[in-house]
Amino acid sequence: MRLKKIILFLLIFNMALSSVAQSDFSFSDSKKESVNASFSLVNNMIVISAEVNGKRLSFLLDTGIKTTMLFNLKVVDSVELRNIEVIKLRGLGEGNSINAMKSHGNYFKFNDIINPDMSLYIITDDLFDLSAKMGIDIHGIIGGDLFANFIVKINYASEKLTFYRPDSYNPTECRGCETFPLDFYNRKPFIDATVENHLGKEVKVKLLIDSGGGDSLWLFPYSNPDLLVGENYFEDFLGKGLNGNIMGKRSRIKRFKLGSFEFENAAVSYPDSTSMLTMHANKDRNGTLGAEILKRFQVIMDYPNSKITLKKGKKYFKDPFLYNKSGIEIIYGGEMLVKENRARLVPSDNKETTTITDIFYSYGLTYKPSYKISMIRKESPAHYAGLIEGDILLEVNGKPAYNMKMDEIIYLLSQKENKKIKLLVDRNGEHLRYDFQLRSLL
Structure with missing residues (x-):
């Protein structure tokens, strides 16, 4: 989150x-x-x-x-x-x-x-x-x-x-497109969808459309007695609020439906009700539809006419729903000075050599991004391996962390169960190596 x-x-x-x-x-x-x-x-x-x-x-x-x-x-x-x-x-x-x-x-x-x-x-x-x-x-x-x-x-x-421009928009015929009405509350768009809980019961839900939320779904069990959390879940950190951490349960929903579009075993989060007491100005709201699902479509948002059109995307629609299996929460840790090897090609002065150039190496200091462990889930693979909050990632599976984007690192930590992760970290100036295997909790 x-x-x-x-x-x-x-x-x-x-x-x-x-x-x-x-x-x-x-x-x-x-x-x-x-x-x-x-x-x-x-x-x-x-x-x-x-x-x-x-x-x-x-x-x-x-x-x-x-x-x-x-x-x-x-x-x-x-x-x-x-x-x-x-x-x-x-x-x-x-x-x-x-x-x-x-x-x-x-x-x-x-x-x-x-x-x-x-x-x-x-x-x-x-x-x-x-x-x-x-x-x-x-x-x-x-x-x-x-x-x-x-x-x-x-x-x-x-x-x-x-x-x-709404007054000149002329939609073309779109095969495979489906259009849904939008309800607006406080100038925010809501859509009706269906979820199937772990008991096989279908539940109609009203969801805030949230392109700025990276998760798939948030559901509020206290908004509907049929929005049940199954036995297969784990407690996790979902975010940080003014009064402290927002905790909740991560799980999977048996089925999620938008019209004829269906997703099986979609990832879902259930925030604790005590963390979200002031959240429900819209009493009909059952949760949030996030970008992990929206990115699977080509989306046409039509606020002026209160509707949304979705078309199955070719790139992401069939992607699996991944989640971080390491137990590590990572944040940007600021810039760090990194010693880089710089190669320079120059014409060779050696008449006996068969090459036309020589390679000279020099070293320079460059500012690069760093990533820091901000939180570790208890009893997770990273926790048992000995990693702690504040550790700065230097290498991930042998690759310098400063040459990676944060979402690349998170993607690696979200791979299949038993995938081995090797980390080199900086802890108060000391370089330490750790390795662990990802463990599925769902």
């Missing part, structure tokens, strides 16, 4: 904020009918690059949030934000709040999409470090206020977005 879930689940439903008028998003060229843009798929989630008042920032594109937020203070300090007001936001639990700021009148630009009077919120509490959880710089989240003005096609396979 990524830190985005913290922001979404623990803040947005509880924002007691006065409304701020702002202009809509539009195309910079009013004659255009559509705009194409690229994105990066990171841990199943969509990351876009956009400008706020001329400063380029990275945003998570999230259908599960209605308001744009910034929370990377290192970058925020260099952005000239306009018309700032200090506010308090309620968090999880009674009486808790965090420091924040509200800003309006900002100029937003994403490719050929602009908003000259954008409103946003700035989270000043350093608890919200999404970059640490994603492994790359993430400066904010943008969602419903961008989706509201366009029909948006999301192609996860090609990592392309297409924004259409």
Whole structure:
């Protein structure tokens, strides 16, 4: 579970904020009918690059949030934000709040999409470090206020977005597509689906569509007596809230259905009810549909007409539902100096050699990303191997960790049971080697 879930689940439903008028998003060229843009798929989630008042920032594109937020203070300090007001936001639990700021009148630009009077919120509490959880710089989240003005096609396979003007959008005939109605609550989209529990009983559920959540499904057992957690589950850390950790159960659902689309043995998480007391402003909500399922489709989000169209994707649809079998939670640990070997080719001065060049090696120090163990599940393979919180990964299966992306490492830790994992870690300056085998709990 990524830190985005913290922001979404623990803040947005509880924002007691006065409304701020702002202009809509539009195309910079009013004659255009559509705009194409690229994105990066990171841990199943969509990351876009956009400008706020001329400063380029990275945003998570999230259908599960209605308001744009910034929370990377290192970058925020260099952005000239306009018309700032200090506010308090309620968090999880009674009486808790965090420091924040509200800003309006900002100029937003994403490719050929602009908003000259954008409103946003700035989270000043350093608890919200999404970059640490994603492994790359993430400066904010943008969602419903961008989706509201366009029909948006999301192609996860090609990592392309297409924004259409609703008044000129002419959908082409689409074989294999299915269209579903959307219900909106607090400007967030909900879809009806069906899950089959471990007893074989089908249950109708209403799910928040959350492109900014990397998991497949979150289900709330206390929202429906038939949403039962089977015997095959394990307790795990799902996220971190203002009052502490969000714990829950990870398991698999026998079957998940969206129209004629079906997934068997989909991964599911059941957050503890005590962790989510303030989450249910929408009493009909039974859970969340996350990006691990959304990425398996080509998606057309149509907020203006309250509908979503799905087409089976060729790249991810049949992928297995994986989960981390090591028991390790990893975060970005900042940059580290690494000694690199640099080869240089020069013409040979040796007349007797048959080669035309010689290779000279030099060494230099370069800043590279580091990854740190932030939490270890008790009685997990990593726990029994002797790894501890705070260990910095240096090598993963013989490959330098600094040359890997975080989702590459997580993918390795999510492979089949008994796969051997070898780690070299730095612990307070001492280099230690550990190995263990992945163990399936489901």
